Amino acid sequence: MRTHDNAALACAAALGPVMCVYIVEPSYWRSPDTSQRQFDFLRECLRDLFVQLKACGVRLHVVTGEVTEVLTRLQHAHTFSHLHSHEETGNGMTYERDKAVARWCATHGVRWQEHVQTGVVRRLPSRNTWTALWTQRMQAPQLSTPVMTPAPWPWPEERWPDWPSWGLAPDAAPQRQTGGRQAAIQTLQSFLNTRSGQYRGGISSPLSATSACSRLSPYLSWGCLSMREVVQATEQTLSQPDLDPWTRKGLVAFTSRLHWHCHFMQKLESEPAIEMRNMHRGYDGLREGDWNAEHFERLRTATTGWPLVDACVTMLQQTGWLNFRMRAMLVSVAAYPLWLHWKEVGHWLAGQFVDYEPGIHWSQMQMQSGTTGINTTRVYNPIKQAQDHDPQGVFVRRWLPVLRQVPDTWLFEPWKMPPSVQAQCGVVVGPQGGAHVGAHWPEPVVDLPAATRTAKALLHARRNTPQVREGKQAIIEQHASRRATPPTKRRHTPTAVEDKQIQWDF
Ligand SMILES: Cc1cc2nc3c(=O)[nH]c(=O)nc-3n(C[C@H](O)[C@H](O)[C@H](O)COP(=O)(O)OP(=O)(O)OC[C@H]3O[C@@H](n4cnc5c(N)ncnc54)[C@H](O)[C@@H]3O)c2cc1C
Known part of the structure; x- marks a missing residue:
């Protein structure tokens, strides 16, 4: 939902004329984890993206249909050789769809390149290297909005779909945040320039959290902002020498959450089945x-x-x-x-x-x-x-x-x-x-x-079974974050070996 720092768009633009397509997929919007409020937010993002692309002389086509069916229609309009998109860590439905797209590309001789967009690593060999990779990606330079040549291929205008036409239960959230990059940038600036001073101490209470928290989550989830852009803007604010200590502490805590964002997503990327079944x-x-x-x-x-x-x-x-x-x-x-x-x-x-x-x-x-x-x-x-x-x-x-x-x-x-x-x-x-x-x-x-006592007893009884104890180590290897033991938590002076020990958390 952005033209800035968009590797897929930058690579496509460097190859020749570009056609920008957003596909609204009926099967996605029928999934049990989607809703009208998300769809309404997305429409606002698309409107904003339309304006961003128009400023570059390119039209955004919003097309309704399943992805492979739309790709076939596109091939009929004009034979194309490359397809660029971002890597996505979505739900089970989008994972299956990506596999179908890969098959379609192989059959039609199209080269599909998926570009990195967060700190989530595809086919990660080991969690031990993950933090270093995250840092490397977050420090790489941002990509500017590319200069684009619009593709002159014929494509019929389509009406953007409305939620009621999908026949699903309406579920609007009248007081939700507004979608789009413009709203995202305003939210980022207001957080970094004024609200971050309330972050430490303000994020736990539901009363203060609405303004103390950054409120960037929908903009990160929908891609109105890139994760790298938010990390770098935060680092820039932190580099100001006259920053008050409270704001500084708040921004350091905020940066850890940005890291957690990708850390948690990595779990689903590495093991998609955790959407369906118990991790253990x-x-x-x-x-x-x-x-x-x-x-x-x-x-x-x-x-x-x-x-x-x-x-x-x-x-x-x-x-x-x-x-x-x-x-x-x-x-x-x-x-x-x-x-x-x-x-x-x-x-x-x-x-x-x-x-x-x-x-x-x-x-x-x-x-x-x-x-x-x-x-x-x-x-x-x-x-x-x-x-x-x-x-x-x-x-x-x-x-x-x-x-x-x-x-x-x-x-x-x-x-x-x-x-x-x-x-x-x-x-x-x-x-x-x-x-x-x-x-x-x-x-x-x-x-x-009484109900809490019963629940705890059931859980603890299960936790103490040999099956649960034995399965733990493999999950730690695959999913736990690696973090050096913070000095304040050590009970005694560590030996050289202990110093290198890893603390498992999350
Ligand atoms: C059951 C449950 C479900 C959640 N589902 C989602 C979800 O679908 N989408 C989502 O973005 N967050 C989710 N979170 C994490 C967290 O609650 C939200 O990220 C946060 O409330 C968003 O508000 P903010 O952007 O103002 O957060 P801030 O505190 O300002 O944090 C900044 C960013 O860091 C990331 N972040 C913050 N906390 C966490 C966390 N604990 N784990 C991972 N990343 C974090 C988010 O991207 C967030 O936007 C969930 C938490 C719980 C307990």
Whole structure:
């Protein structure tokens, strides 16, 4: 979704006349992890890209169809010899499509060149070299928008598709971020120039996170900005000698997240099956047979009865974005007290996120659900999270108007409110689906402490089986990040051998 720092475009332009085509693929948009809000965002990106290319004298063609079918149509319009695209780490559907494109190219004598665009490495031989490769790529010079000669081939004008014409459920997010490179650059500049001072200390609370976080995720996922461009702009800001220490710390922490972006995507690139099955096969069968449709429905419709959870889901429905901690909390609530398998929950959340990036998403879904076999189990208590990150209840009251009059004492646990207080604040707490007069708040979907205890016990019992213990090392080899032990965490002076030891995290 950019002409700047676009290796595919630069290489194609250097070879001769260029035809720029964006293919809207029906099979992609029918996948369970896509949604109208993503499609709406994409249309805005395409409009912006149209303008970027028009400034270069080239027309953007938006074509609807499956890729190989469109390539055949293109070959009929004009025989071409080269196809340039970026490497993509997408979902299972796009992986299969890429294999079909490779077959089509082989059959039609077309040379398909896929260009690197992030720090994700195709056919990575070993994780040990990954960080060095990432750094090398991020330090390479950015490519300018190329000078292009438009291809004079005939191609019929097509109307850009609208979401309703696809016949899928509408799911717009009225308060989502705006798509396109122009909006992306404004967001990057406002973060680097002003907002990054709030990054340290501001990203965990759902209240401050909306402005303290960079908000670059949809622009990175859709390619409105290149990862290298963001890394280099951040380094440039960091090189300013008069930068205040708080901003400096914030930008250093932000740079680690940019690294994580590719680190997590690398997991799916190296093992595409983690979209479908547990990263550690020793966890197979743990939740699969226990699907509880009511639990899922209560989560999806923001009626769990736990105010912070329901406020987060409501915000997600409206904006298509949540900060990391609240995403992790939602998945933890789904995976432990509600005991839901990550796959169905992951499809629903993927569609909710405008910034859906399969590599990050599925790795995180498994990590927060405890099925990677290599991560510490993190179980978030939604009551404690609310007390820590929304102590005055501003966030909860903003997204759940029904609770606005509930006094602070009961705001995060309304089911404990005495009847007299319920009458005073006009909120009746009762079972979901019962007959209620006036404003109703549902009782919690399950007893939180008891359900969490049961879930932890089940997980830990599985973790201690020989099958799980034995399978761990192979996953560490393939997926864990390599990081030298930070000096502050060492308990004693290290020997030379220990100094070279690797700490496994994530
Ligand atoms: C269950 C779950 C699912 C997630 N799904 C996605 C997803 O589909 N797409 C997505 O971009 N992020 C995802 N994340 C990671 C993270 O929550 C978002 O990247 C972040 O909230 C985006 O906001 P931001 O751009 O303001 O983040 P910032 O804090 O400003 O971070 C800057 C960039 O670093 C990257 N980043 C930040 N945190 C992480 C992380 N923990 N892992 C990997 N990369 C990170 C993102 O590209 C982000 O845009 C997920 C996290 C969880 C727990």
